[in-house]
Amino acid sequence: MVQITSVVDYEVQQGVAVLSLDNPPVNALSQGVRQGLKEGVARAMADAAVQAVVIYCRGRTFIAGADITEFASGPAEPGLHQVLEDMDNATKPVIAAIHGTALGGGLETALCCHFRVAVAGAKLGLPEVNLGLLPGAGGTQRLPRVVGVEKALEMVTTGVPISAVEALDAGLVDRIVEGDLLEGALVFAREKVAHGCELKRIRDRDEKLQSARNKPGIFAECRAAIAAKKRGFLAPEYNIRCIEAAVKLPFDEGMKTEGKLFMELMTGPQAAAQQYFFFAERQAAKIPEVPRDTAEIPIEKVGVIGSGTMGGGIAMSMANVGIPVTMVEITSAALERGLGVIRKNYENSARKGRIGEGDVEHRMGLIRGSLDMNDLAQCDLVIEAVFEDMAVKKDIFTRLDAIAKPGAVLASNTSALDINEIAAVTSRPESVIGLHFFSPANVMKLLEVVRGEKTSKEVIKTSMSLARRIRKTAVLVGVCHGFVGNRILFMRQYQAEKLALEGAPVHRIDKLLYDFGFPMGAFQMSDLAGLDIGWNRETSKGATVRERLCEMDRRGQKTGAGFYDYDENRKPTPAPVVQELYAEFATRAGITQREIADEEILERLLLPMINEGAKILDEGVAIRASDIDVVYVYGYGWPVYRGGPMHYANTLGLDRVVEKLRAYQRSGDSDFWEPSRYLVDLAEKGGRFS
Ligand code: 3HC
Numbered sequence: 001m002v003q004i005t006s007v008v009d010y011e012v013q014q015g016v017a018v019l020s021l022d023n024p025p026v027n028a029l030s031q032g033v034r035q036g037l038k039e040g041v042a043r044a045m046a047d048a049a050v051q052a053v054v055i056y057c058r059g060r061t062f063i064a065g066a067d068i069t070e071f072a073s074g075p076a077e078p079g080l081h082q083v084l085e086d087m088d089n090a091t092k093p094v095i096a097a098i099h100g101t102a103l104g105g106g107l108e109t110a111l112c113c114h115f116r117v118a119v120a121g122a123k124l125g126l127p128e129v130n131l132g133l134l135p136g137a138g139g140t141q142r143l144p145r146v147v148g149v150e151k152a153l154e155m156v157t158t159g160v161p162i163s164a165v166e167a168l169d170a171g172l173v174d175r176i177v178e179g180d181l182l183e184g185a186l187v188f189a190r191e192k193v194a195h196g197c198e199l200k201r202i203r204d205r206d207e208k209l210q211s212a213r214n215k216p217g218i219f220a221e222c223r224a225a226i227a228a229k230k231r232g233f234l235a236p237e238y239n240i241r242c243i244e245a246a247v248k249l250p251f252d253e254g255m256k257t258e259g260k261l262f263m264e265l266m267t268g269p270q271a272a273a274q275q276y277f278f279f280a281e282r283q284a285a286k287i288p289e290v291p292r293d294t295a296e297i298p299i300e301k302v303g304v305i306g307s308g309t310m311g312g313g314i315a316m317s318m319a320n321v322g323i324p325v326t327m328v329e330i331t332s333a334a335l336e337r338g339l340g341v342i343r344k345n346y347e348n349s350a351r352k353g354r355i356g357e358g359d360v361e362h363r364m365g366l367i368r369g370s371l372d373m374n375d376l377a378q379c380d381l382v383i384e385a386v387f388e389d390m391a392v393k394k395d396i397f398t399r400l401d402a403i404a405k406p407g408a409v410l411a412s413n414t415s416a417l418d419i420n421e422i423a424a425v426t427s428r429p430e431s432v433i434g435l436h437f438f439s440p441a442n443v444m445k446l447l448e449v450v451r452g453e454k455t456s457k458e459v460i461k462t463s464m465s466l467a468r469r470i471r472k473t474a475v476l477v478g479v480c481h482g483f484v485g486n487r488i489l490f491m492r493q494y495q496a497e498k499l500a501l502e503g504a505p506v507h508r509i510d511k512l513l514y515d516f517g518f519p520m521g522a523f524q525m526s527d528l529a530g531l532d533i534g535w536n537r538e539t540s541k542g543a544t545v546r547e548r549l550c551e552m553d554r555r556g557q558k559t560g561a562g563f564y565d566y567d568e569n570r571k572p573t574p575a576p577v578v579q580e581l582y583a584e585f586a587t588r589a590g591i592t593q594r595e596i597a598d599e600e601i602l603e604r605l606l607l608p609m610i611n612e613g614a615k616i617l618d619e620g621v622a623i624r625a626s627d628i629d630v631v632y633v634y635g636y637g638w639p640v641y642r643g644g645p646m647h648y649a650n651t652l653g654l655d656r657v658v659e660k661l662r663a664y665q666r667s668g669d670s671d672f673w674e675p676s677r678y679l680v681d682l683a684e685k686g687g688r689f690s
Contacts, residue, residue: 002043008036010043015051016189017044018182026064027057029105031076037109038083041090052093052189055113056182061100062122063109068131068275071266080105080137084112088201093192097185098122098173101161108137111146114199117175117188118164124172125161129235131278132271132641136262138203140242141254145205147172149212149247153222156239157230203251212247219244232517233641234270269651273643277633280626280644284475285464287623294461297409299469303328303379305396307338307369310413311385313441316342317470319366320442326379328370335369342367345442377403381466383435385413388534393417394425401426409459411435416482419452429454433463436483438635439529446634447472448483475631478621485631487616488645491608494672496522500545500582503593504601506563507574512602517639522605524572527562531555545581552577603660610649610657611676617689618678625689646689654683 001011007023007030019040021027037055044050057063066080087094087109096102096110098118107124110116118124126135126143134140135156144152147170155162167173177184212218222240230236238261245257265271302318304311307329315325329335346360355363368375376382382404384396393412400410410432412422423432434450447467451460460476467474477484500506500523510521520528531546532555542548549555549562554577556562557570564572586593613628622628629644642648649657658675665673682689 004039004043005032005036007032008040010040012047012050013186014190015049015193016186017047017050017053018186019044019053019055020058021056021063022058024059026061026101027059027106028065028067029063029080029109030067030070033063034075034078034080034083038078038086041083041086041094045091050092051193052095053090054095054097054182054185054189055109056097056185057099062096062098062102063106064101065104065106065127066137068278071275080108084109084137087112088203090114091199093189093197093199095185095189095192097177097181098124098164099181101125103161104128104135104139105137108135108139108142111139111142111202114197114201115174115188115192116167116172117177117181117185118167118173119181120164120176120178122164122167122173123161124164124167125159126156127159127161129156129159129233129239130274132233132235132268132274133265134235134239134242134258134262136258136266138255138258140239140258141246141251142202143172144212144243144246145202145208146170148208149215149218149243152246153218153240153243156243157222157226157236209247232639234268235265235274238265270641273641273647273651276626276643276647277629277640280629280647281473283624284473284627284630285468287460287464287476290457290460290464294457296465297380297407297458297462299323299380299409299462299466301326301379301381303376303382304385305373305376305382305400306385307335308385308387309341309439310437310441311383312338312342312345313439313443314383314385314413314437315367316345316363316442317437317472319363321470322366323470324366324368326368326370326375328373328376330371332371335371339364339367339369373399373403376400377405379404379408381409381411381462383411383413385437388414388417390417390421393422397422397432398425401428407431409433409462411463413437414450416486418481419450419479420454423452423454430456431459433459434479434483435463436485438485444635445471445473446485446631447474448485448631448635449474449476450483451476451478453479473630473634475627476623477627477631478619480616480619480621484613484616484622484628485635487621488609488612488628488632489636491612492605493522493526495604495608497545498669499596499601499604501586501589501591501593502596503582503586504596505574506578506582508598509601509605512598513605516602516606517642519637523563527556527564527566527572529556530558531562545578545585548581549578604664606645606648607657607660607664608672609645611661611673611679613646613649614676614679614682614689618676650688654679654688655686658683 001009004010009020011018021033023033044053094113095115096113099122102110102124126139128135151170164173168176226236242258245254302323302325304315304327307327315327318325349355350357350360412434415436419434423429432452433455436448438444438446449463464474496509499509506523510524513521532550535550540547540551554561557566560566563578565575566572616622625646628646632638632644633640638644658680661673661675
């Protein structure tokens with residue numbers, strides 16, 4: 001065996017050269033890999049004893065893409081194009097042996113091989129769109145020549161990889177290998193040598209493009225299909241343009257289009273934000289004070305207290321990954337209602353083909369209803385999900401403390417209340433933690449894990465791992481009112497309300513947030529959640545616009561009216577009565593309503609969020625700025641192509657953020673606008689949130 005570079009070996013096994021890559025964790029195409037592939041292929045071509053080449057990866061996966069950490073500095077020689085061109089022009093059969101994931105540049109490498117064999121569990125895809133990019137090493141030109149234009153469009157615009165079995169059907173994989181992959185690849189290579197085979201490059205194939213030329217509407221259809229989901233993102237459109245180029249232009253011209261559009265994306269702010277976010281998400285899993293080898297509490301049975309919207313969604317999150325759940329309610333009517341909603345949700349998913357028919361019964365079978373808290377005695381984790389009332393929560397935790405087995409994790413799904421106060425009523429505060437799911441809990445990706453003063457490292461580690469198991473992204477935060485997400489949101493809501501009082505129409509405020517990239521505006525969000533959260537008809541004094549709306553039975557989407565009027569399809573239209581109410585409240589408060597510029601509206605909504613984020617960092621409630629961004633992108637719909645509030649602040653420049661906060665401070669509401677000391681210090685040093 002010859003070591004070509006520190007990460008690529010070369011060995012000839014009975015006439016077949018095996019180039020083995022070993023570049024953990026994901027065999028990314030770092031400089032050493034590119035160099036090794038280039039030299040290895042050249043060596044095999046020059047070696048008369050070699051008749052074929054197999055590219056094989058050690059470790060958990062085939063090449064999972066270009067090395068994203070190299071993007072900032074620009075890649076060192078040899079460039080990927082150079083390496084792939086040599087492979088494409090190889091005069092002996094080159095075979096990619098794929099396990100794990102062949103993604104991005106990894107799949108592009110495989111597309112420059114003459115053949116691809118894979119294990120059945122492998123996945124193949126071009127996920128560059130998720131990094132704000134497009135495949136920049138020929139993927140947009142080669143993939144449609146292999147799988148056809150429709151499939152290629154789907155793969156590059158969604159970024160979702162396909163299974164090896166689907167790839168076999170699509171012609172992207174030539175054989176599924178049972179048993180040992182390298183052995184199977186060697187057998188395949190020898191067969192090709194023995195029977196002789198035509199070494200046709202993918203770039204020279206045209207038949208699958210031809211059929212797309214007869215369907216000119218294909219691109220418009222694709223654009224229409226992704227319009228809503230990919231609103232605001234540049235990369236999906238750029239990917240489509242590249243596939244269009246593959247269909248319309250000769251290969252080399254198509255490559256030029258791909259290269260030009262790739263560079264445009266790569267040097268733009270969206271790609272920077274999305275790549276930042278890729279690492280931010282992974283960073284959030286790392287807790288400096290909780291080392292990797294911290295023991296975990298095995299979670300095999302989960303209890304959920306409460307079968308309302310949150311409790312039901314949490315139970316589904318567990319059942320979806322096969323964890324049995326006992327869901328406790330007070331009355332049988334509430335329990336039946338809760339179980340009924342879960343069943344309906346699963347049946348809807350089955351109808352839409354998202355889960356199989358059999359999954360409905362299987363998952364329902366994992367959720368057991370009960371009216372007796374004693375049934376939680378054997379649970380490894382119990383999550384309380386009842387309404388936000390400290391007295392009720394304390395009562396539940398006192399009882400739970402007496403029932404739950406020693407060592408069980410006791411969690412509250414509170415979205416704002418003090419975890420330390422809840423923990424204090426138990427004899428085991430080290431076992432108590434906040435697990436703040438977002439509604440709908442079975443769908444939303446974020447989990448705020450709230451550590452109390454006494455929460456043990458084991459309980460934190462267990463909670464972070466559980467999040468990954470139920471396919472959520474967890475962010476560890478500390479105790480404060482509203483934790484990270486809601487505390488920051490309160491700032492935006494406060495300003496939205498003030499802006500409406502000062503004369504900015506509710507729908508204009510919402511439209512600006514929507515155009516910024518949020519899925520909906522502040523008032524639409526309130527309507528969705530319900531305006532009557534915490535409202536009581538008996539005690540209501542009509543002291544705010546919200547209270548007055550509730551008194552008018554405009555309690556949000558569920559009553560067909562709130563800040564907006566809704567039609568039967570829940571489509572909102574601005575409600576004149578809301579503007580009238582704001583005008584009335586403004587007069588009463590002595591505020592003269594005025595025309596407010598878009599720029600001011602947006603700044604007043606977003607800058608306080610950044611300022612609050614800085615205060616949160618100063619207090620140590622979040623570990624790092626990027627954790628706040630993960631909370632915002634996954635919990636509140638902050639557009640990932642703007643990275644999150646803290647990354648956004650970096651792009652504005654922190655000195656500019658401070659300057660603007662001070663300018664608003666001068667015009668009133670001095671305490672609210674006071675820039676955080678942490679932010680000012682950072683800005684004065686010319687620093688950034690990092
Ligand atoms: N470059 C550099 N580092 C990478 C990487 C990449 N392409 N992909 C993953 N990593 C790192 C992660 O940051 C993480 O590092 P850490 O342990 O220090 O946090 C480590 O590898 C493991 O990653 P995950 O935690 O994500 O491991 P999983 O097993 O959950 O997932 C994966 C593995 C599916 C490969 C996932 O990491 C992934 O989706 N990676 C990105 C794939 C991708 O986007 N490829 C395209 C890159 S762009 C490109 O190829 C351009 C080309 O067209 C020219």
